[in-house]
Amino acid sequence: MTVRADARRAAVLGSPIAHSLSPVLHRAAYDELGLENWSYDRFEVDEAALPEFIARLGPEWAGLSLTMPLKRAVLPLLDGISGTAASVETVNTVVRAEDGRLLGDNTDIPGMVAALRERGIEQVDSAAVLGAGATASSALAALARICTGEVVAYVRGEARAAQMRQWGERLGIEVRTEDWSRAERALTAPLVVATTPAGATDALAPAVPERPATLFDVLYDPWPTTLAARWSAYGGAVVSGLDLLVHQAVLQVEQMTGLSPAPLLAMRTAGEKALAGR
Structure with missing residues (x-):
């Protein structure tokens, strides 16, 4: 069944970023959940470029995944962070709330x-x-x-x-x-x-x-x-790191889309297939 919603965007940011499996995992989740109008991309963004990228996010953005070196650099750019993220001063997930605020979380833990x-x-x-x-x-x-x-x-x-x-x-x-x-x-x-x-x-x-x-x-x-x-x-x-990547991505998908549970098996299978092809 296709879930009807306005077109939404999400992406993973970091530097280097070309190796990231996050697009594979999130897109597999969107396919399984019927989110045909959702997209998930990757962007090469370092600490210097991060403030401008965050400032330019429009209302179509549902969230971001962050990898190194941005997990701590993003902290002053957010409107709030979860207790989990605050406990280690590290954010790997940014979600736009209904009121437009950008909220940080840590799904790695x-x-x-x-x-x-x-x-x-x-x-x-x-x-x-x-x-x-x-x-x-x-x-x-x-x-x-x-x-x-x-x-x-x-x-x-x-x-x-x-x-x-x-x-x-x-x-x-x-x-x-x-x-x-x-x-x-x-x-x-x-x-x-x-x-x-x-x-x-x-x-x-x-x-x-x-x-x-x-x-x-x-x-x-x-x-x-x-x-x-x-x-x-x-x-x-x-x-393995793939086990970690999949489980933290499951939580990201659930937060960004509001749909639960995220399709763990489909996401892991897509990740394994992508790694095998490298």
Whole structure:
């Protein structure tokens, strides 16, 4: 059944952006929901260009997805943000409210929790995070919901270590930091969350234990990462960046369109097909 509505627009912004799978996922959702007059595009936008882009948004815009380096740069440009986004000062979703206000949210955090829950992981007694930054802080916020004990963050430099400890205090979760040179120790944790760029964890692969637990690697292209491939070969559970991307996109579609539930299966299938074709 076709849903009748005025033509609406949405898009993903970031730099670089050509690799983004978000258009594939959102368009698959629109097709499944019968939203024939909705469009979803991608735009190369950096921090300097973001204010003008936001200022020029017309009433036809339903929302935006944001990737790096815009997740924090957008904060002063919005009319309000959700408690979830405020908890990590990071926005990946902008939705135009009925009164025209632009409101920010963070669907990465509940998306991470949903991706883990889909694999049967409801709670862990400890965890390790590889890396620092916006995605790492979102990972801490997700772990604050499911981890009952300590989180150890492996980072480069004391400044980043201090930042991760501060995020832990703010989010109400115990965070201990270790230098990146000791990152091999992370691999024995019940849950390892890798938030680093492509290639950063490759050197850790030989240290994967014989019976690894669960790895959540937020990358999806290239996939599998060297670490994820070794993890799977040893029988460990792996949650991929595609899992995260799909679950956070489901929440974005629901917020932007007002329709629920979003078609998770159709979106994942479209994402897998697009990745296989690269």
